Amino acid sequence: MLFFNTLSGQKEEFKPLQAGKVTMYNCGPTVYDPPHIGNLRPYIFADTLRRILELNGYLSKQVINITDVGHLTSDADDGEDKVEKRARETGKTAKEITDYCSQCFFDDLRLLNIQTAGVTFPRASAHIGEQIAFIKTLEEKGYTYKTSDGIYFDTSRFPNYGKLGKVNLKGLREGARVKENPERRQPTDFSLWKFSPPESAGQKRQQEWPSPWGIGFPGWHIECSAMSMKYLGKQLDIHTGGIDHITIHHNNEIAQSEAATNKKFVNYWLHNEFITIENRKISKSLGNTVTLKNLIGRGFSPIAYRLWLLGIHYRSPANFTWEALEGADKALFRLKKLLVEEWGTKVGKVDINYAEKFSEAISDDLNTPKALALLWDLVKDKNIVNENKRTTIFYFDKIFGLGLENRDTLAKEMKTARLAPEKWTEAIKAAVDEREKARREQNFQKADQIRQELANKGYQVKDTPAGSELHILRDANKAKKV
Structure with a gap:
């Protein structure tokens, strides 16, 4: 297997630290908001990677952290704690925020068929002792210094700082990466422990702990080193994350980890590219965030989103459009129809020729496209009998x-399918328009009556922010209950 290693900037043959076993750490979510579809790309990528490793006979030990404290509004240790800020804005407790957003994350993993069995999901707030112990080790080795707002890592003591992604340190200026801080010795220095602001500042933190240096909370970067080493050991085979983590977060992880252990921290660093929506960055300020719930509300399967992403290499930028998702949804439906209705249930054999080509593709840096x-070549191949097609596709899956x-499950999912507006008859369009008018007038009894009339004709109405959508009901019994 070949993986593109960000550390070397090239593809490398994968060789684990221990024969037959793989340790993998995937940077997890900061749980201050429910995840949008861009946030979920790293976990579809990590799940695909795990599946490839296990199909090749490796036993995987995987950790995905949950950041519920310490991640500031700037990745470079500036600004307010994201969780504390959201709690203050909503009037909720930090625990309420993190519990809810964590559950949203786990729900999305399930909807995307991402494997979680055997995966460890440690919370940063549950590992404060480990993080304090790690910082003390760095302190004893002379890598830290104290400022008025916390304990910092001195990157001048780590000669290879910035080696991941070959960061241009000379190009970094104070104020370009962080706000000017006269107490910070180098612009690349980063916080290990932040002091809580005094109560006189008017903002009492909900999450804070005593430490040898004073009451406060851990910096964002230290949690990944402390928790990965607790569960996976001092050296890891694979570490993944988005490309936005390369410059700061992952270089900080390398510096503090290797300073503490005097060992190479990670052998293979793999990073996925960003997703844009309609060629624009995903941003709440732009109002273009899309969640899996939004996809479901518009009649799409979350698995269609997974299929769409698999059609784009993990190191390539992906531009999400509803048209692209609809294409993936139709392709998924076609596949389901073949497997459920057209190819029967007979068990065949995996086609060796296709299996070898498939293995060659996925082993070349996860070439899922x-x-x-x-x-699809297999689907169209007239020389392969249907039962062998089915069995080979199950192997691919x-x-x-x-x-x-x-x-x-496939048969159940096939019972409904979205009907594009251009395919509505005049009678259906008139009924939908009349129902929309009734809803605007708050005549919900009439709106429900029209909904049921449409259901009796085989159509399910779904209300979305963009308007009503129709889905074909293939199950008459379900229509009666709508």
Whole structure:
């Protein structure tokens, strides 16, 4: 297997630290908001990576952290704690915020068929002792210094700082990466422990702990080193995350980890690219965040989103559009129809030729677009009998993770499908318009009556911010209950 290692800037053959076993750490979410679809790309990528490793016979030990404290509004240790800020804005406790957003994250993993069995999900707030102990080790080795707002790591003591992604340190100026801080010795120095602001400042923190240096909270970067080493050891095979983590967060992890242990921290660093929406950065300020709930509300399967992402290499930027998702949804429906209705249930054999080409594609730095192209080549191949096509696709799906082998679930999902507005008849359009008018007039009894009339004709109405959508009901019994 070849992986593109950000550390070397090239593809490298994967060789684990221990034969037959892999340790993998995936940077997890900061749980101050429910995740949007861009936040979820790293976990589809990490899940695909895990599936490839396990299909190649490796036993994987995987950790995905939950950042529930310490991540400031700037990744470079500036600004307010994101969780504390959201709690203050909503009038909720920090725990209420983090519990709710964590559950949203776990719900989304389930909807995307991301494997969580055997994965450890440590919370930063539950590992304060480990983080304090780690900082004390760095302090004893002379890597830290104290300022008025916390304990900092002195990057001048770590000669190879910035080696990940070959960061141009000379190009960094005080104020370019962080606000001017006269107590910070180098602009690349980062906080290990932040002191709580005095109560006189008017903002009492909800999350703070005593430490040898004073009451406060851990910096964002230290949690990943402390928790990864607790659960995976001092040296890791693989560490993943988004490309935005390279310059600061992951270089900080390397510096503090290798300073503490005098050992290479991670052998393979793998990073996924960003997602944009309609060619614009995903941002709450732009009002263009899209969640899985939004996808479901518009009649799309979350698995269609997974399929769409698999068609784009993890190191390539992805531009989300509703048209692109609709294309993936139609492709997924076509695949389900073949497996459930057209190819029967007979068990065949995995086609060796296709299996070898598939293995070659996914082993070349997770080339899922090429692997998906092979799947559609297989579908069209008239020389392969249907039962062998089914069995070979099930083999492919061990990597794709589309849940294609669960026939009952596929059959259930096929009972409804979105009907594009251009396919509505004049009578249907008139009924939908009349129902919309009734809703605007708050005549909900009439709106419900029209909804049921449409259901009796085989159409389910879904209300979205963009207007009403229709879905074909293939189950008459379900129509009666709408």
